[in-house]
Structure formats: C-alpha cells, structure tokens
Amino acid sequence: MLEIVSVSVFYEVAALLVLAAAVGLVGVLLRQPLIVSFIAVGILAGPSLLDIARSDAQINLLAELGIAVLLFLVGLKLDVKLVRTLGPVALTTGLGQVAFTSIIGFMLGLALGLDMVTSLYVAVALTFSSTIIIVKLLSDKREIDSLHGRVALGFLIVQDLVVVLAMLVMSGIGAGAQSEGSALADIALVFGYGLLMLLAVAVFIRFIADRLVERLARAPELLMCFAIGWAALLAATGDYLGFSKELGGLLAGVSLASTQFREAMAARLAPLRDFLLLFFFIALGASLDLSLLGQQIPAALTLSLFVLIGNPLIVLVIMGAMGYRKRTGFLAGLTVAQISEFSLIFAAVGVSLGHIGAETLGLVTLVGLITISLSTYMITYSHHLYAWLEPFLGPFERRNTSREVVGQSDHVEKRYDIILFGLGRYGSAITERLLQHDCSVLGVDFNPAVVREWQQEGLDIAYGDATDPELVASLPLAGVKWVVSGIPEHQTGVTHEDARLALVDALRSAGFTGRVAIAAHRGSDADRFAAGGADLILQPFRDAADQAAQLLLSDEAKGLSSREGDRAEAG
Structure with a gap:
C-alpha cells in the first residue's frame, strides 16, 4: 500500500x-x-512512522500559501489606528518577553549541565512563539479582535522581527567570511527594505486599493484570485527582502483593509485558509524526528514547564506594570506558552554549523512537541483556567488599570433600561431601534474598534468580554430591566464553551434580578438557554420570517379588500 502511495504526489x-x-x-x-x-497526522505520516509525507517541496508550498492567506485575513481586519494605540505595549511586552526568556532560559540550560554555547542556542529557541498556531486558535475562538488578541498579535510581530535578526546573525556566522560590520550592514539593509515596503503599501492604500478592488469586485471569482495572488506576492516579497512571509502576508491584508469588500474577501477565503493550513500542521508534525529524542526527557520537561508557566508569567508581569488588568495579561500571556517551528529551524542551523549536537536538536524538538500540544489546550480552555487561577493573580494587577478604561467610568453613575452585549449586525440593529423608542441603552463589546466607532457616534458603550465575571459585576446593573445578548454563536474546539450561558451565570452571580434575553440562531438552543436561566429567546431568522409572513398576509388582506370593494362599486 505504501509503495502505491509513493508512486505519485497526487496519491x-x-x-x-x-x-x-x-x-x-x-x-x-x-x-x-x-x-x-x-x-x-504529520507525526504518523512522517519518516519516524508511516513515512507517507515524502514530497516535502509540494507540502511546504501548500503550507506557505496557507500561512500567507492566514496572515492576509488577519491584516484585513486590523485597525491602523488601533495598531498605533497598542504599539507601545506590543513593543514593550515583545522585547521584554524575549529578553527575560533568553536570560532565564540560558541560566536553566547551565543548571541542566549544558555548555554555554548549547545553553545560548536553547535559550534563544525558547523565546520564539508560533504566530501561525496562535493566530489560528484565536481566530477559531473569535478572540483575534479582542484586546488581548490584538496585544498578542502585536508582540508576536515583534517576535517575528527578532527571528529575522537571529537568522541574519546566524547566516552571517555561517558565511564565515563576513565581518561584524558586514553583518550589521545586512541588518540595516533589511530594515531599509522594510521601510520601503511600508511606504509602497501606504501609496497603494492611498491611490490604488479602492479603485482596483471596486473594478475586480464586478467578477467575484476574479476578486478572490486577486486576493490570493496579492497575499502570496507580498509574502514572497517579504521573504525575498529578508523578513518573514508572515509579515508580508499581514501587510497584504492591511493594504486592503480599508476597502468596502474586505468582509466578502474574508468570508470566501476562510475555508481555503483552513484547508491549506492543514498542510502546515502536517509539515510541522512530519519534521519532528522522534529518533532524536533519546535521553532528553528530564531536561525537556524542565524547559517545557518554564515555557508553559514562565513565559505567561513574564507577559503578565509586564502588562500588569503597564496598567492592564490581570485578565487581559493572563489571556495574552497564554499565547506565548509554546515554542515555534522557527525554534526547530534555529536549532537545525546550529547543528549544521557544528555549534551544537544532534541531541540538542532532539531536546528542542521534544520541548516543541510538548509545549505546542499543551498550550493548544491552555488557549482553548483559557477562560476556565483564568476562573481557577484568578484568586492568585491579584499581585499582577495595579490599582489603576488605566490602559483598559474605555469610557466605563462614565457609565457607572448612570442608569439604563437595557444593557446589550455584542454589537455586531444584529446587536447594533436592536440597539438602534431601542434608542428610537427612547430607551436608555448601554452597549458592551470586546472589539476595541467597535467601541471606538460607537463612542464617535456619541453612544454609551463599554469595552468588555461577556465571559468576564468582573466586568459584568462592575456594570451599572441597578434598575436595568433587560440584559440582552446579541453575541453570535461559535464553537471553540475542545470546550465548546458558550459565552451566552457564561453571561447568564455572571449576571446571576452579580445579583442581577432583571430579565435576560439571548439571541439564538438555532431552534435547538432554545430549551438549553431557557434551562440555563434565559427569560426570552430571540431567534433572528424565525422572528424575521414571522414578521415577513405577517406583512405579506396583511398586504394580501388589504389587496383582497380593495378588489372586493371595486367589484361592489362596479356592480
């Protein structure tokens, strides 16, 4: 059977x-x-077991296209103004995490009996986190637009820049003939290319993007072809100029984020992204050479615990010191609880240069396998983890969490008839109609861009996550008649945690005595939400269909009455 599979790449x-x-x-x-x-699947199909995945070039090509499309979709939803706001915390947290992880990792390496050069390689390998895995998980949980998701994306970009610098230094060492001045010149050249690429993207946004996309949108298939090609082109350009494909793909998305067709592109490319990323994870699994693991288990467990616990703590401390709440710091910190595929590449380069042995590559490989697997569960169960650990996280939060005050203090003293969570299309439509009927409404959303947009309209809105009990308890619940959840349905992998039911629990825990309405897109959820404490189930599609039918029947009745009247007059 395996012989048949190896005959053709298609097989x-x-x-x-x-x-x-x-x-x-x-x-x-x-x-x-x-x-x-x-x-x-990658481990099973790799050389250590079934040895099916032999066409490395083709699999890597599909994987790289998946990376380009993934970061392109992230860039499509980036708010440039928000990037400016979060830039300082992203830079501080990113560089701080890299510095502290490197120093502590180096000392751990020495304590484990590794020599100085090997300890240095291991320490640097521990600093890199997988942008692809984290962005994929946050996108699946629909948390990439949350504050902790945006902050995490920011310091992951900083990490990617550090990866570029590390690889440049390694390539300079590998060339051997280069002088220190030549290596520094290469680094300066890469940054120069980066600035030129940013300038080119800015010109494209200002003068070309809207007109070009509007013309392409006349043929939806052509628009999708352009989007994929544009993402691949800028990813390839970024790679060619010396920085990563990830940054190039991200810039491609940012360049089209201001166009009116970005949502259409995002919706159509999401399935393609998921399909192509399958090959990234297969390639990652297949690259793990199990034969190198050997006697590295004790050291790998020690280093894995540091990455799984120490890295999140470092981020939590830095963000707490900068004025962020412990919840935001904790959720953002979990995203760095693994090492990256670049860590394996970095260690492999060290082996090829003769600086470290194959056993060190095996050590980094095992740490990668452990941390990537376990951190996936940690990020998926992040809200449960926070609920368990929250009593112990008090020292990591300052009294003045000014970084996260998004107008909330202005609403504490006000009284509202209705508080509505989730200002998407459905939630926004409900809010607008309630305001037309002179109801006082406070909106709550965890997307900072939505919060800013509603604030600019002069409407009362607070930043917050419906699953955060502290946020719910801090809202002005006294006198509120209804709390409405317009939060869309989504599943989150392992837990399938439902934010709508979490909101009901938080409201009851906060002593809320009013009524709760939940929007459900499936009729099967009605009984579940009612049993969970909801007083009213809103079903947008069913309710709209009922109203449409009533309008049609009403018009038909009016038409029949009119025709019967005409006949009577004619008779």
Whole structure:
C-alpha cells in the first residue's frame, strides 16, 4: 500500500487528506482540538512512522500559501489606528518577553549541565512563539479582535522581527567570511527594505486599493484570485527582502483593509485558509524526528514547564506594570506558552554549523512537541483556567488599570433600561431601534474598534468580554430591566464553551434580578438557554420570517379588500 502511495504526489496528497480526515474525526469524537489532531497526522505520516509525507517541496508550498492567506485575513481586519494605540505595549511586552526568556532560559540550560554555547542556542529557541498556531486558535475562538488578541498579535510581530535578526546573525556566522560590520550592514539593509515596503503599501492604500478592488469586485471569482495572488506576492516579497512571509502576508491584508469588500474577501477565503493550513500542521508534525529524542526527557520537561508557566508569567508581569488588568495579561500571556517551528529551524542551523549536537536538536524538538500540544489546550480552555487561577493573580494587577478604561467610568453613575452585549449586525440593529423608542441603552463589546466607532457616534458603550465575571459585576446593573445578548454563536474546539450561558451565570452571580434575553440562531438552543436561566429567546431568522409572513398576509388582506370593494362599486 505504501509503495502505491509513493508512486505519485497526487496519491500521496490523497492519502494525507484521508488520514487527516480519519484522525480528525477521532479527535472530534474525543473532543480534542483539530490542531493537535493534524500535528498527530504529520507525526504518523512522517519518516519516524508511516513515512507517507515524502514530497516535502509540494507540502511546504501548500503550507506557505496557507500561512500567507492566514496572515492576509488577519491584516484585513486590523485597525491602523488601533495598531498605533497598542504599539507601545506590543513593543514593550515583545522585547521584554524575549529578553527575560533568553536570560532565564540560558541560566536553566547551565543548571541542566549544558555548555554555554548549547545553553545560548536553547535559550534563544525558547523565546520564539508560533504566530501561525496562535493566530489560528484565536481566530477559531473569535478572540483575534479582542484586546488581548490584538496585544498578542502585536508582540508576536515583534517576535517575528527578532527571528529575522537571529537568522541574519546566524547566516552571517555561517558565511564565515563576513565581518561584524558586514553583518550589521545586512541588518540595516533589511530594515531599509522594510521601510520601503511600508511606504509602497501606504501609496497603494492611498491611490490604488479602492479603485482596483471596486473594478475586480464586478467578477467575484476574479476578486478572490486577486486576493490570493496579492497575499502570496507580498509574502514572497517579504521573504525575498529578508523578513518573514508572515509579515508580508499581514501587510497584504492591511493594504486592503480599508476597502468596502474586505468582509466578502474574508468570508470566501476562510475555508481555503483552513484547508491549506492543514498542510502546515502536517509539515510541522512530519519534521519532528522522534529518533532524536533519546535521553532528553528530564531536561525537556524542565524547559517545557518554564515555557508553559514562565513565559505567561513574564507577559503578565509586564502588562500588569503597564496598567492592564490581570485578565487581559493572563489571556495574552497564554499565547506565548509554546515554542515555534522557527525554534526547530534555529536549532537545525546550529547543528549544521557544528555549534551544537544532534541531541540538542532532539531536546528542542521534544520541548516543541510538548509545549505546542499543551498550550493548544491552555488557549482553548483559557477562560476556565483564568476562573481557577484568578484568586492568585491579584499581585499582577495595579490599582489603576488605566490602559483598559474605555469610557466605563462614565457609565457607572448612570442608569439604563437595557444593557446589550455584542454589537455586531444584529446587536447594533436592536440597539438602534431601542434608542428610537427612547430607551436608555448601554452597549458592551470586546472589539476595541467597535467601541471606538460607537463612542464617535456619541453612544454609551463599554469595552468588555461577556465571559468576564468582573466586568459584568462592575456594570451599572441597578434598575436595568433587560440584559440582552446579541453575541453570535461559535464553537471553540475542545470546550465548546458558550459565552451566552457564561453571561447568564455572571449576571446571576452579580445579583442581577432583571430579565435576560439571548439571541439564538438555532431552534435547538432554545430549551438549553431557557434551562440555563434565559427569560426570552430571540431567534433572528424565525422572528424575521414571522414578521415577513405577517406583512405579506396583511398586504394580501388589504389587496383582497380593495378588489372586493371595486367589484361592489362596479356592480
């Protein structure tokens, strides 16, 4: 059977897809994250076991396209004004995490009996976190637009820049003939190229993007082809100029984020992104050489614990010192609780240069396998983890959390008839109609861009997450008649945690005695929400259909009455 698979690349890809579907189904039945299942597919298909994944060039090509599309979609939803606001915390947290992780990792390496050069390599490898895995998880949880998601994306970009510098230094060492001045010149050249690319993207946004996309949108298929090509082009340009494909793909998305068709592009490209990223995780799993693990288990467990616990603590401390709440720092910190695929590449380069041995590559590989797998669960269960650990996190939050005050203090003394969570299309429509009927409404959303937009309209809105009990308890609940959840339905992998039911629990815990309404897009959820404490179930599609039917029947009745009257007059 394996001989047949190796005959053709098509047969190989077909076998990988079938294997991924089978393992993914087992993972879903066992309520495991698909990312873990797909990495397991890579390990099964890799050289250590079934040895199916042999066409490295083709698999890596699909994986790289997936990376470009993923970061392109993230860039499509980035708010440039918000990037300016979060820039300082992203830079401080990113550089601080890299510095502290490197120093502590180096000392841990020495304590484990590694020599200085090996300890240095291991320490640097521990600083990199996987942008691809984190962005994928946050996107699946719909938290990429939250404050902690935006902050995490910011310091991951800083990490990517550090990766570029580390690889440049390594390539300079590998060339051997380069002088220190030549290596510094290469680094300066890369930054110069980066500035030129940013300038080119700014010109494209200002003079070309809107007109070009408007013309392409006349043929939706052509618009999608352009979007994929544009993402791949800028990702390839970024790679060619010396910085990563990830940054190039991100810039491609940012360049089209101001166009009116960005939502259409995002909706159509999401399935393609998920399909292509399958090959990234397969390639990652297949690259893990299990034969190198050897006697590295004790050291790998020690370093893994540092990455899983120490890295989030470092981010939590830095963000707390900058005035962010402990919840935001905790959720953002969990995103750095793993090492990256670049960590394996960095260690492999060290082996090729003769600086470290193959056993060190095995150590980094095992740390990667442990931290990527466990951090996937940590990020997926992040809200549960926070609820368990919140009593111990008090020292990491300053009294003045000024960084997260988004107009909330202005609302504490006011009284409202209705508080509405989730200002998407449905929630916004409800709010507008309530305001037309002179109801006092306080909106709550966890997307900082939405909060700013509503504030500019002069409407009362607070930044916050419906699953945050502290936020719910701090709202002016006294006298509120209804709390309405317009939060859309989504699943979050392992936990399938429902933010709407979490909101009901938080309201009851806060002593709220009013009534709660929840929007449900499926009729099957009505009984579940009613049992969970909801007083009213809003079903947008059913309710709209009922109203449409009433309007049609009303018009028909009016038409029939009119025709009957005409006949009577004619008679």
